[in-house]
Amino acid sequence: MNLNPVVRVRVPATSANLGPGFDAFGLALSLYDELTVTPGGSGVTVEVVGSGAGEVALDESHLVVRAIRAGLESLGAVVPGFRLRCENRIPHGRGLGSSSAAIVGGIAAAYGLTGTPLDRDRVVELANEIEGHPDNVAAAALGGFTIAWTDGETGRAIRLEPEAGLAAIAYVPGTRVLTREARGLLPAAVPHGDAAANAGRAALLVAALTSRPELLMTATEDRLHQAYREPAMPESLALVHKLRGSGLPAVVSGAGPTVLVLTVASEEVRVLPLGSSDVSGGLAAAPDGWERYELGIEPLGVQVWSGSQPVERE
Template sequence: MNNSVKVTVPATTANMGPGFDCLGMALKLYNQVEISPTDGGLAIEIQGEGAGDIRKDEGNIVFKAVERLFQEAGRPCPGLVIKLTNHIPAARGLGSSASAIVGGLVAANRLAGDPFTPEKLLALATELEGHPDNVAPALLGGIIISVVQEGKVHWLKITPPDGLSTVVAVPDFKLSTRAAREVLPKTVSLQDAVFNLSRSALLVGALCGKRLDLLQVAGEDLLHQPYRSQLVPGMTEVISNARRAGALNVTLSGAGPAVIALTDGPNPQVAQVMENSFAAAGVKCLVKVLEPTVAGAEII
């Protein structure tokens, strides 16, 4: 067994508007997972985002991922020292839990001698997370379309168009995925379903065809954002104002509360408008300009 493994995992933004639970993109903001086997016991050290809140016992999500991989490999989980260095804000819609799961699985797979393929790791990550929209780009990089059928994840990777950049406004409050899902309706109208189907198809086509001019129409959504707007003060104004400031598309990032704008190159004006719009709603936020990345989780 290897002595120590260190893995970097990118942040992710899921849904990208209409692609609910099936579309995600990796971003150049990283968490680092370092795992070392010991003679016994579990020790977890955390630096950075969430250091005071994340569990340091067997309920830690990275440990759960490591434990699951060794279980799948039919081997006992060794004692571990887990060191986490987090730059991805927790519970903000940027895939912090996905990065933890993927980091734990990739590191454990290397510790165990690489018994599993990326496809198997994706299946395990999806099992642990519940859906692949964040874990797929966290593991594989790029923009990933993913579909789960009978327990198998079918996926397709798209290279982000040249020049595509993002501005992410991260509010200073957390929003759990569970809470964000509880406000969604159990059924939707045929009209709303067709609205999202057409936008999702156009969005994928626009990304593949490098048609940035289509992203604003293609990024519209009626399945989740209208319902989640009640949980994010100022969200509607942030989206509309950022679009007027020149953003190609503006959506809730994952379950939120972060809002992400797609831009043609860095756009300071969009960043300022998003910050000001949240401030007008009484919400402090941190604004980050993040580039997409084609690289997923990497062992360093």
């Protein structure tokens, strides 16, 4: 098989759940990890700069390497060795889909290495097999606003066009929360009234994100998971309550601890310090020790280029 000599991949951060859309909704954000894969030799060489540098494995157990291998196997291709460079801007362990970006990026790189046109639905299927749930991987693969589900064990997703100008403000703390820790706090059952309320809010959120952004505050109400996770991230839930108390549609991003505020870029939102006594209609600055990202919605999802030429361009 003739392999492309070098492949570059750009894959976005994602936010899942978005309040009531637990394990189903995802949004692709304009913050990216970039991968460069160069085939050759008989083993793997991994270089990581940015988030995760000095922490993650640099061998076959690296998540991107595993995803590349899974993608190649699915395509019936064998690449004995390659060099992988990861430039990571998505914070690890913060609820912005860093693991999903690694998985989707690695699978997409396999398509690029073999020169195969990217099959995004298949990427979602493969990524779900590795990640275990499809919400973040769907948004990373498809871009925009996604609704994901599983048929048996097969990950599925559809992409919807977000409202023009939809944007997000991410408040990212310096501490991490493991997804399995956050999931471990969820009860085995919830009151029927809470489940019914979440179903209604999730349906409303589809409309709010695609055509009725004035409904975002009501549509992002959640009774299913955020409050149960408060012991693992009390500062995050305190920030959610403070922002929502000032009229801003704030949610926990994914499993947390990042807090996300959904807004429309054309809206004029005042930026005020958290300690201000007048926060009505204002958007607070990041708390001490946190970072604040102003992000757009990534429309295309993962992108792949071979050398100077794109393997696939929307």
